[in-house]
Amino acid sequence: MPLDQNSKRDFKVIGKRVLRPDGIDKVTGKAMYGADMTAPGMLVGRILRSPHAHARIVSIDTSAAEALKGVKAIVINADLANPEDEFFADIRDNCLAREKVLYDGHAVAAVAAVDKATAKSALRLIKVKYEVLPHVTDVDEAMKADAPVVQEGRADESAPAGSSQNVTSHFEFGHGDLDAGFAKADKIIERSFKTAATHQGYIEPHACLASLGSDGRGELWCCTQGQYNVRTICSEVCGIEASQLRVTASEIGGGFGGKTTCFIEPVALALSRKSGKPVKLVMTREEVFRATGPTVSSSTDVKIGMTSNGRITAAQAKLRYQGGAFPCGTVEFGAQAAFAAYDLEAVQTLGWNVMTNRPKEAAYRAPGAPMAIFAVESVVDELCQELGLDPLETRLKNAARKGTLSSYGPTFNDIGLVATLEAAKAHPHYTAPLGENQGRGLSCGFWFNFGGNTCVSLNINPDGTVGVVEGNPDIGGSRASISMMAAEELGIPYEKVRTVITDTNSLGFNDVTDGSRVTFAVGLATIKAARAAIDNMCERVANIWGIDRDAVEWVDGAAQPAGPNAGSHPPMSLAEIAAVADQTGGPIAGHHEVNADGAGVSFGVHLCDTEVDPETGATKILRYTVFQDAGRAVHPDYVEGQMQGGSVQGIGWALNEEYIYGDDGRLQNAGFLDYRVPVASDLPPIETVILEIPNPGHPYGVRGVGETSIVPPLAAIANAVSRAAGVRMTELPISPPKLLKAMSERG
Amino acid sequence: MVRVKLWGSLRSLVDGQEFVEVEASNFKQLLDQLEQQHPALKPQIKRGVSFALDGVIYRDAWFTPISDDNEVVLMPYMVGG
C-alpha cells in the first residue's frame, strides 16, 4: 500500500504524544501478565531439566513421582504429538527432550501437582538415567570435523562437504570482483572477532495457564509475542485442531524476539489434558536463562580494503554463528546485513549456521545483524584510524543510497542512511571535546523490517465511538499508535477510539509481534479498515442525501458533499451517521486482511563517548546519541523508547552480558546477578534524533523502528573503547578483565 | 523473460549462474518455473524464500506481478525479533 499522495498533509493525531490507553492498568498493578491469571482447581506445573550438556536418555522412571500424593500428571516427550514438519518437531523436542538431552537445562519431564511444594518433591522422585556424551559449546570447535555431533543428519544441501555435521547450512551473498577490488586498496585490514551469546533478558519469565480437555478443546493464556503462532505450534505439538485451541495473549513483560516461539505452552497443555485440570506453568529466572532462547554467539573474519582517501574497494566477511542444539537460520541475516550501509563494487559475505550443546537460539531484535555489523564497523573504524580519516566523512563517502546495488542483492530505493549520517555530523555531540582516556565511537546499523499477515476489524459503535480489534500483543505502546492511526484516518479524536488485542478465535491470523512490523503492518491494515468503514458511511450518506456515492467525500470526521454539483447538505459527522446505522443498513464496520509487504529497510547511526579506567579496565559510557529514520513517527515517545531501549540492550551486549559456560558445558551465570544487564546507574541519558524520511510503502510513510537500534551499539562502543584505550577490541563483551589485559599487552 | 538474481550459495546449484531467466508474470509462476528448470533449488524454495522486487522485499505474495523490467532478487525467508 503506497504512500498517500497527500502524505505531507497536516496530521491531527499522528506525531502527537497522546496517553497510552493501557497506562492506568500498568501503573496501578491491575494489568494481567502471564503469571497473573488463575483458574479454579488449577494445578501447578514444574519441569525437570537436564544437568548435562549432552547425554543419551537411557530411561525415565516416573513411578515414584506418580505415586506421590497430590501429583496429578507427569509428561515426557512421548506424550506429545508427531508433527511432520521438522520446524515443529524441533520445538517439540526442545520443550521435552526426545532421545538425548542436548544442553544444560534441556527439559526432560514435567509434573502437575496440587501445589508448588508437591511439584518440587515430585521432580526429585523422577529417576532419569543418562549416558553422558561429549559436548561442544564453542562455534569454532563445533565446526571441526572431529567435534562431538549434536544431532546427526540435520545439515541441508548447502552445508559444505567434509565439515562437521554440526554445520547445518551455508550462505553466500555479494557481487563484484574481490581480488580486483583488494588490488586497488591502499590499505587492507583483516581481523577476527567474537561475540558472546546474549539473552533478550525480558523481565517477565515465560508463564502460561492451560486447560485442555480430552475432547481436544482448549484454552490457553500466556505471555507471548504472538498468540496465533502459539496456537499453530501447540496444535502441531499437541495434536489438536487450531480451531479448538483458543489462545489469549496476556500483557507481555518484554519479548524482544524471545517470545516468538514456545517453551512451556505445549507442556502445560499436555499436563492439563492428562490431569483433566487447568495447569499453570511459570518458569523461574534460572530456567529462562538455561532453557529459553539466547541469541547466537559468533566468530567472524572481516577483510576490507580502502584507498588512502577513504573509498572502500572491496569487502569480505566470513560469519560463523552457533544457534544452539537445533538447526538455526540466523547467519544468513547477518551475512545480508553486514555491509548493507555501504556502496561497494566488490563484496562477499559467507555464513555458516552451526549447532552446539547450548539452548535453542530464539530471535533477538534484528536477529543476526548486530554481531556482523559489529565486526564490519570495527574494521571500517580501524581503517579510518590507520589512514587518518574522519570516520563519519568516510561513511558518508561510502554510504549506500538510492540506486546503490546493495550487498545482499537488490538495488536500494529510498533509504535514509545519508540523511541519518548528515544528522549525526551536524549534531554537537560529534564535535564535543574529549578528555584523557576518553574515546568517541560511531557505527551505522541496519535492519530489513517486514510486514506480514495482519487482520484488523474496526467497528463504528452506535454512540459514534470506534473499536479497533487487532491481534498483536502490545509490547511498547502499540495500542496507542494503532488508535492514533484509526483516529487520524476517521478524523475523530484519539480518545474516541479503543483498540483491543483479541484472542485467536475472535479474529483471523496475525503474524507475531516481531520484525518491527506492528506499527507498520497493523497500522496499515487499520488505515485500510478505516477507509472501508468510511466508504460504507459515505455510501449511506449518499443514500440519505439522494446523491451519487462519488458525490460524497470524507473530511475531518464527517461526510460532506463533494463539489458544487453534489447539492447543499450540512456535513454528517461520524457520530450522526452512527446514530442512524440501524435505519441505513445496520452496524457499520470496516475490516482488512493482508500479508503486508513494503515495510522498507531501516538505518540508524549511533554516537558514543566512553572513558576507560586504565587501572581496572572499566568502561563508562559518558554520552550516547541515536539517530534513526522512523519514516513517520506515529507516537514520538514510543519511537524514542524503541531507540533508547535497543541502544541499552546493545550497550549491555558490548560491555558485560554473556553466556558463560564451564568446561562441563553447564551454564555458570543463569541469573540476573551474574548475567549483567545494564542497570540505571550504568547509563547516561540516551539522546535521540528521529529522522522522518517517509516510507513509500505505507500511506503515512511509517517505517518499523523496533529492531535497528540494537545493531549499532556493539561497534559504536567497541570503537569508542578502542580509541580511548589505544587498543583494538575484537571480542565482546569488552569486560574489564579483557580490556585491562589488552591494555597491558599494548604496553 | 524475468531475470532472477540468486544469492551466492544458490549459484552452485545452477551451474554457477548468478542470474537465471524464467518465463513468469508473477511470483508464483516464478517459483514454479525455478523449481521446474532448476530442481536443485527445490529444497531451499520449500524452506522458504523472500524476493525483492525493485528493492522492495516481499515475503510471500504469489500473485505479485513481475515483468522483465523489474529487478528481481531471491532472498532467504525474512525473519524478525
Add this chain to the structure above:
Amino acid sequence: MRYVKPENLKDASALIGGEEGISRILAGGTDVLVQLKAEMVEPDLIVDVKHLDGMREIVAEDGGYRIGAAVSGAELGEHTGVKALWPGVVEAMELIGSTQVQGRATMVGNLCNGSPAADSVPAMVAADAVARIHGLAGERDIPVLDIPTGPGRTSLAKGDIITSVFLPARPDHASDAYLRFIPRTEMDIAVASAGVSLELDADGTCRAARVALGAVAPTVVLVEAAGAALVGTKLDDAAIAAMVQAAEATCNPISDKRGTVEYRTKTAGVLAKRATLIAYARAGGQK
C-alpha cells in the same frame, strides 16, 4: 521446614543447638532466601532473631558503636555517628545489593554468609571490629577477622549467634575507606575489594594502618605487610608502591566467571591504593 521466633537469645541458641537437621538464623534474609530459592539448601529450621533485645539497635559504647545483628544497611547508613566515625565501614555496607536489599541486609549476615567477597567484611577487618557471640555456653567476643574460615564457612559453633558487632573508638586524625570493583556500577558481587583504616600523627605521618582485601583468597585477608609499608610515611609514592606490592603478594584468588587470578590480583592492588588515599584524605592527611 519450621519457622520459629524464639523469645530470647538463650532459647534461640538452644533451638539451633538442638536441631538435628539444617538450621539457619534469619536476620535480613537476603542470603538465606536466595539459597532457598535456588534450592541450594533446604533448612529444617529457620530461627528469626530480628525481634530480640538489642538486635536492631546501634548503641554508643566506650567511644565506639555497638551495632545490633539485625540493623539493616539502610539503618546503618542513616546513623550519622557511625558514619562519621567509620565512614569506610558504612560505605562498604551500603554497597551491598540494591536499595531494596539495603532495607533488609545486615552486616552480621554478610559476615556469617562466609563469602570472601562480602563487602562489609574487609572494612570491618580493617576497623578491627569485634563480634559478640551468644552461644550455648554464654557470651564471648571474637575479632571479625577470625570468623570466616573459608568460602561459606565460619568458625562459629552450633548454637552460636552473633548478636552485635563492635566498632571501636578511634583517635583524632584517623579514618577509613572501602572500595570494591564490579563490572557494573551496582548490583554485582565484588571481583576484588579493599578496606583500609589509617591513624595519622598531627603532621600527617601514618601511625597505624590496617589493609584488608576481599575476593582474593578463600577468606577476607588482613595484609599486615601492606599496613606496615604505610606506617611512618606520609604516603609517598614509594610507600604506596610497597603497600600495593604487599597487597598483591598476599592475593591467592581463583579464576571464575567474575574474574581471573591475574585481574583480581591487579585490581586488589589498585583498590588498596585508592582506598588508602581516600582514607588518608578523610583522616586529614594532605597530599
Add this chain to the structure above:
Amino acid sequence: MKKLHISTSINGDEAQFICAPDETLLDVLRDHLGLTGAKEGCGTGDCGACSVMLNGRLVCSCLVLAGETEGAEVETIEGMANGDDLHTLQRVFIEKAALQCGICTPGILVAARALLEKNPDPTDTEIRYWLAGNLCRCTGYDKIIKAVQAAAAEMRSV
C-alpha cells in the same frame, strides 16, 4: 509442613493469611491474596519487580518470608493510588511514556515513591543509583529518570 497463621496490614487494611513457612511475602501477595501487582522477575532480589514497602522500608518481597510479616505494615503498588486519584508518579509515568511493557513499572513506582519521600529533590545520579535494583529491559531507563524528575518537581511545587 505446618502452616503459619499471620495477621498483617496491607495497604492499610487488615489481612490474615495462612502460609507455609518457606513461602515468601511475594508468594502470599500473589498466590493467596490476589495482589498480583508485584511481579516475580527473578525471585532472588536482583530485579526489583517485586518491590514493596515493609514497615516503611523498601524491600524485595521475594526476599521476605511471609512468616516474618506478623504485625507488619505492608504497602504494595495496589495501595499507591488514592481511589481513582493516581499518585503523581503514576500519572507522570503515563504522561512521560516511562513504561513500555510495564512489567517493571509497579516495582519502579514503589521504589521511586520511597526515594521521593526520603529525598524530594534528587539528582539524576541519585535516582539512577536508587533505582539500580529495578531492572527495566525496554526503556533504557531514560524516560523513567525523566519522569521521576518531573514528578518530583511537581510534588515539590504543591
